[in-house]
Amino acid sequence: MTQTIKVALLGGGTVGSQVVRLLIENVQDLSARAGATLEVVGVAVRDLRRERPGIPTRLLTDDPMALVTRPDVDLVIEVMGGIEPARELILAALDNGASVVSANKALIAEDGAVLHAAAERNSVDLYYEAAVAGAIPLLRPLRESLAGDRVRRVLGIVNGTTNYILTKMDEDGADYAEVLAEAQRLGYAEADPTADVEGHDAAAKAAILAGLAFHSPVSMSDVSCEGISGLTAADITAARDSGFVVKLLAVAELTDAGDGVVVRVHPAMVPRSHPLASVRDAYNAVFVEAESAGQVMFYGRGAGGEPTASAVLGDVVAAARNKLAGRPGHAHSVYADLKVLPLGRATTRYSVSLLVLDRPGALAAVAAAFAEQGVSLQSVRQEGGLESGEQDASLLVRTHAAAESSLQQTVERLRELAEVKQVVAVMRVEGGPDA
Amino acid sequence: MTQTIKVALLGGGTVGSQVVRLLIENVQDLSARAGATLEVVGVAVRDLRRERPGIPTRLLTDDPMALVTRPDVDLVIEVMGGIEPARELILAALDNGASVVSANKALIAEDGAVLHAAAERNSVDLYYEAAVAGAIPLLRPLRESLAGDRVRRVLGIVNGTTNYILTKMDEDGADYAEVLAEAQRLGYAEADPTADVEGHDAAAKAAILAGLAFHSPVSMSDVSCEGISGLTAADITAARDSGFVVKLLAVAELTDAGDGVVVRVHPAMVPRSHPLASVRDAYNAVFVEAESAGQVMFYGRGAGGEPTASAVLGDVVAAARNKLAGRPGHAHSVYADLKVLPLGRATTRYSVSLLVLDRPGALAAVAAAFAEQGVSLQSVRQEGGLESGEQDASLLVRTHAAAESSLQQTVERLRELAEVKQVVAVMRVEGGPDA
Numbered sequence: 032m033t034q035t036i037k038v039a040l041l042g043g044g045t046v047g048s049q050v051v052r053l054l055i056e057n058v059q060d061l062s063a064r065a066g067a068t069l070e071v072v073g074v075a076v077r078d079l080r081r082e083r084p085g086i087p088t089r090l091l092t093d094d095p096m097a098l099v100t101r102p103d104v105d106l107v108i109e110v111m112g113g114i115e116p117a118r119e120l121i122l123a124a125l126d127n128g129a130s131v132v133s134a135n136k137a138l139i140a141e142d143g144a145v146l147h148a149a150a151e152r153n154s155v156d157l158y159y160e161a162a163v164a165g166a167i168p169l170l171r172p173l174r175e176s177l178a179g180d181r182v183r184r185v186l187g188i189v190n191g192t193t194n195y196i197l198t199k200m201d202e203d204g205a206d207y208a209e210v211l212a213e214a215q216r217l218g219y220a221e222a223d224p225t226a227d228v229e230g231h232d233a234a235a236k237a238a239i240l241a242g243l244a245f246h247s248p249v250s251m252s253d254v255s256c257e258g259i260s261g262l263t264a265a266d267i268t269a270a271r272d273s274g275f276v277v278k279l280l281a282v283a284e285l286t287d288a289g290d291g292v293v294v295r296v297h298p299a300m301v302p303r304s305h306p307l308a309s310v311r312d313a314y315n316a317v318f319v320e321a322e323s324a325g326q327v328m329f330y331g332r333g334a335g336g337e338p339t340a341s342a343v344l345g346d347v348v349a350a351a352r353n354k355l356a357g358r359p360g361h362a363h364s365v366y367a368d369l370k371v372l373p374l375g376r377a378t379t380r381y382s383v384s385l386l387v388l389d390r391p392g393a394l395a396a397v398a399a400a401f402a403e404q405g406v407s408l409q410s411v412r413q414e415g416g417l418e419s420g421e422q423d424a425s426l427l428v429r430t431h432a433a434a435e436s437s438l439q440q441t442v443e444r445l446r447e448l449a450e451v452k453q454v455v456a457v458m459r460v461e462g463g464p465d466a
Numbered sequence: 467m468t469q470t471i472k473v474a475l476l477g478g479g480t481v482g483s484q485v486v487r488l489l490i491e492n493v494q495d496l497s498a499r500a501g502a503t504l505e506v507v508g509v510a511v512r513d514l515r516r517e518r519p520g521i522p523t524r525l526l527t528d529d530p531m532a533l534v535t536r537p538d539v540d541l542v543i544e545v546m547g548g549i550e551p552a553r554e555l556i557l558a559a560l561d562n563g564a565s566v567v568s569a570n571k572a573l574i575a576e577d578g579a580v581l582h583a584a585a586e587r588n589s590v591d592l593y594y595e596a597a598v599a600g601a602i603p604l605l606r607p608l609r610e611s612l613a614g615d616r617v618r619r620v621l622g623i624v625n626g627t628t629n630y631i632l633t634k635m636d637e638d639g640a641d642y643a644e645v646l647a648e649a650q651r652l653g654y655a656e657a658d659p660t661a662d663v664e665g666h667d668a669a670a671k672a673a674i675l676a677g678l679a680f681h682s683p684v685s686m687s688d689v690s691c692e693g694i695s696g697l698t699a700a701d702i703t704a705a706r707d708s709g710f711v712v713k714l715l716a717v718a719e720l721t722d723a724g725d726g727v728v729v730r731v732h733p734a735m736v737p738r739s740h741p742l743a744s745v746r747d748a749y750n751a752v753f754v755e756a757e758s759a760g761q762v763m764f765y766g767r768g769a770g771g772e773p774t775a776s777a778v779l780g781d782v783v784a785a786a787r788n789k790l791a792g793r794p795g796h797a798h799s800v801y802a803d804l805k806v807l808p809l810g811r812a813t814t815r816y817s818v819s820l821l822v823l824d825r826p827g828a829l830a831a832v833a834a835a836f837a838e839q840g841v842s843l844q845s846v847r848q849e850g851g852l853e854s855g856e857q858d859a860s861l862l863v864r865t866h867a868a869a870e871s872s873l874q875q876t877v878e879r880l881r882e883l884a885e886v887k888q889v890v891a892v893m894r895v896e897g898g899p900d901a
Contacts, residue, residue: 049758053614053758057614057616060616060802061614063681063799063801063802064613064614064681064799064801065613160611166756166758166759166760166762167759167762168607168610168611168612168762171606171607171610171611172603172606172607172611175603175606175780175783175784176595176603176606176607176777176780177603177776177780178499178779178780178783178784179488179492179496179499179776179777179778179779179780179781179782179783180776180779180780181492181495246498246499306744306765309741309744321601321776322776323484323488323601323772323773323775323776323779324601324602324766324767324772324773324776324777325601325766325767325770325772325773326766326767327601327602327603327764327765327766327767328763328764328765328766329762329763329764329765330741330762330763330764330765331759331760331761331762331763332759332760332761332762335760337758337759337760338758338759338760340758341612341614341615341756341757341758341759342611342614342759343614344613344614344615344758345610345611345612345613345614345615346614347614348610348613348614349610349613349796352796356793358791358793361784361787364498364499366498366499367495367498
């Protein structure tokens with residue numbers, strides 16, 4: 032084996048040091064798979080004085096731009112994160128003729144179109160398997176294996192922190208704040224958990240997934256997003272009592288009319304029998320419904336230095352092979368160019384919990400509010416009320432699939448009804464035969 | 467789009483007619499993804515007089531060799547099945563410079579090495595995603611996404627018929643013969659179910675998976691194989707009572723010493739909490755443990771015309787793109803060239819159910835039989851016996867992980883012991899923290 036592929040790294044943190052360690056330890060295997068010797072020629076870091084176990088000191092530099100524009104660099108691995116300077120460094124690397132492997136979901140979700148165009152212009156690869164669902168091989172199968180099929184829907188649990196929190200709330204009946212504090216103590220949640228618990232991290236991944244699944248440009252700002260910080264122990268318990276589990280889902284789907292896609296992130300009730308329901312703790316999974324393939328699911332660890340490094344190295348081997356062959360691999364295509372439509376155009380199901388006055392006509396008024404919007408009901412459960420000696424009655428209504436806008440308007444109408452004392456909880460239902 | 471990729475099909479059965487239908491119906495999408503117009507130029511079938519809905523009559527031919535050696539054919543899809551003439555037709559197609567997409571697990575498992583060599587010699591692709599686990603994108607991720615990692619173990623449910631039967635036995639407590647008859651009535655099992663229930667179909671898939679996961683040549687004859695026809699309702703119930711579910715598993719793993727791989731198919735008890743336990747009915751799933759990625763699982767429909775056609779078309783798009791680029795994609799590599807070792811070299815765990823004489827020293831004799839072989843015990847449960855007024859006692863022993871050969875010798879020794887009236891059942895245990 033005489034050829035050498037020269038590799039430069041941007042970032043020497045948790046993921047970066049794992050990538051360097053594996054590139055050095057497994058150089059024989061990796062080189063056999065790539066078809067050329069993979070040689071790390073430099074690692075750009077911010078602080079040269081910090082100890083970086085596993086990274087030989089002679090490789091370190093604090094001039095990332097000089098590193099990525101070296102004429103002999105074939106491949107740049109970007110694991111520094113953040114928008115700038117990662118963006119300008121990646122563009123410089125691509126324009127320098129290097130292929131780029133990135134784990135930077137925020138950047139790809141925000142500015143993927145510009146980066147893809149730069150890769151195409153320079154006939155090099157831009158791969159980012161590690162950006163979504165860590166070690167789970169997911170983007171390549173979506174891009175290539177399902178290339179002969181039509182994806183209708185992607186449902187994913189793509190944020191480990193929130194899935195850990197929701198799993199604990201489900202198992203222990205604990206409240207959100209309590210579990211979050213525990214997760215922070217254990218290192219599963221960051222000191223400032225906003226990006227995770229408000230769904231922003233999941234929204235970036237949803238944008239990337241939607242773009243690949245529907246061959247269309249989708250950016251982070253197209254994603255409607257709602258986090259889990261408003262959930263209570265009562266919400267989780269109520270779901271459990273009805274045979275559901277609450278998950279933070281990233282959903283991307285074709286509209287029924289086929290005129291566009293809707294991409295959204297929000298908590299949803301999933302039936303216990305659904306494959307996504309058994310995805311616990313910090314695990315991730317992405318469930319894909321395609322026209323011919325039917326239901327397919329990918330499951331694995333969504334984060335962590337080693338799993339992320341595994342995904343990065345898979346991309347490195349692929350990009351190295353393409354380099355040797357003198358042409359890039361299958362790029363992200365946006366030929367379908369579907370419009371991204373607002374949340375109101377989604378089709379979904381609601382579970383609505385109400386406190387109503389227990390008097391004749393209350394149920395009829397509630398039922399009429401749904402009927403006015405053309406929403407049909409799957410089940411209605413009433414508890415309490417005059418017979419049990421209480422003044423108010425609890426109503427739990429679950430709808431059939433309907434337009435999100437109709438469901439939202441129904442809930443607004445319910446809030447105005449004299450018969451409704453309180454709209455206690457509203458949650459979407461996903462997964463199962465009717466969705 | 468001016469370029470055209472000419473496609474020939476071998477086989478016009480269930481899968482073939484779905485492939486043709488989708489190629490014609492979705493020609494625009496598929497061509498956009500492939501980068502050239504995909505044109506079906508012929509479909510070779512055995513009987514020209516049979517009705518083949520969806521396949522235009524002008525495309526039909528009963529001379530497959532003439533079709534695959536046409537100088538203008540770029541790509542051959544083989545969905546006829548069986549060893550010959552599929553083998554010689556594929557070889558002729560490859561030597562004619564056409565890339566080949568096949569769904570033929572038996573052929574790939576038996577003679578993959580020769581076919582891969584022919585593809586490499588002719589610089590064309592040989593893809594067969596549909597050969598294992600139908601629509602689940604699995605082989606490409608194993609070959610490419612995990613290319614930077616080291617796979618240690620693959621555990622798969624890869625046969626839908628047996629998984630359907632085992633699911634029904636688990637759910638209904640019914641006996642094997644009863645459920646098999648029902649499965650045959652419903653079309654889930656064939657009139658002659660041997661290939662499925664004796665594990666031969668799973669063994670072919672295990673050979674393909676093992677070859678890809680360990681970058682080594684593995685053929686069907688390397689796989690040790692045991693089916694489900696010997697299982698009783700009592701076996702399944704006993705497993706369920708202990709928190710396990712019985713699955714027919716295809717297992718491929720590195721030995722602890724790293725000196726080779728063992729590939730096996732047999733029924734095994736899987737803990738209910740393991741992701742494979744919730745794979746029900748005719749669904750398939752493959753669970754991969756890799757050094758860095760950790761645990762990853764792929765789930766979906768394992769068979770059926772449409773799912774299989776989806777996998778075939780994914781390969782067709784990839785092979786077409788490679789054709790246009792003038793070079794094949796990443797081929798199956800066997801650089802690691804690991805030896806396939808006999809079953810005795812596997813590391814596994816046993817669950818052994820015994821009927822012993824209820825007299826002092828019986829338990830000691832049983833425990834000694836395990837200790838002699840260096841097998842340590844995870845749990846022992848005794849039921850019945852003198853205290854409950856019975857003459858015999860039931861012992862359920864579960865071991866820690868040990869060499870398969872030691873476990874087999876232990877069971878032989880148990881059968882000879884005077885204290886043991888009967889070795890009632892022996893089953894391997896897979897999945898979970900200790901395996």
